[in-house]
Structure formats: structure tokens, C-alpha cells
Amino acid sequence: MLRNALGKTFRFVGYTVQYGCIAHCAFEYLGGIVVCSGPSMEPTIQNSDIVFSENLSRHFYCIRKGDIVIVKSPNDPKSNICKRVIGLEGDKVCTSNPSDFLKSHSYVRRGGHLE
Numbered sequence: 001m002l003r004n005a006l007g008k009t010f011r012f013v014g015y016t017v018q019y020g021c022i023a024h025c026a027f028e029y030l031g032g033i034v035v036c037s038g039p040s041m042e043p044t045i046q047n048s049d050i051v052f053s054e055n056l057s058r059h060f061y062c063i064r065k066g067d068i069v070i071v072k073s074p075n076d077p078k079s080n081i082c083k084r085v086i087g088l089e090g091d092k093v094c095t096s097n098p099s100d101f102l103k104s105h106s107y108v109r110r111g112g113h114l115e
Contacts (some may be wrong), residue, residue, distance in 0.1 A: 003058050007061035019085055023067045027045065028055075029055055029056075030054065030055060030056065031049070031052055031053050031055050031056070032052070032053055032055075032086075033050060033053075033084070034050070034052075034053050034069075034070050034080050034082070035048060035049070035050055035051075035080075036048070036050075036051055036052050036080070036082040037079070038081075040082075040083070040111065041068070041082050041083070041084065042070070044053055044084075045068070045082055051070070053070050062090070064085065064088075065086065065088065065091075066084065066085065068082060068083070068084050069082075069083055069084075069085060070082050071083070083104055
């Protein structure tokens, strides 16, 4: 009786570890579920929308203009930021409003930051 109970317990623990490993690999390498917060991506993505992010394309394709990327927040590493790519390295990007008289331009430098 004790041997039967121990056998069932070890089988349950073994299956739990196997499914946990499969789930970890799926979320780490295939994609995951992200909750986007903030109005910066509206109307494409609303505040508190749940988005499935896939991780495969970053290994096979380059990031292009118009792509939506999800990155860790530099201010809070536990939260994610959803942004649309408007410029790549070497591109000239207008950082002022279209109605401003004096337009300021920045260049996207290596690493994706504006100069």
C-alpha cells in the first residue's frame, strides 16, 4: 500500500516537472502573454490589452519600421513597454509636432536610441 502511494506520488511529481519544463521552454523561446499598460499605443493596442508575443521572428528576421516590439522598462525591469518602431540605425526622425515652426530632427544611433 505504501509502495503504491509512493509510486503514484513520484509519477505525479515527474509529470509535473516534465510539463513545467515544456511550459518554460514554450514561454522562453516561442512566446508569451503580455499585458500592455498605458495609452501610448492606442488605438492599435488599448490600455490593459492582453497581447501574445512571439519570440521566433527576432531570431529569423530583422526588426523593421512599423513593427511593434515589447521590451523591459528601463525604469521598472518587472514591467514591459510596447512600442512601434519608427526609425532604425542611421534614420532621421522628427521629434517635434508637425505644427511646430522650428522642427528638430534626431538621428537614431547604434542601440536604437535617439541622439
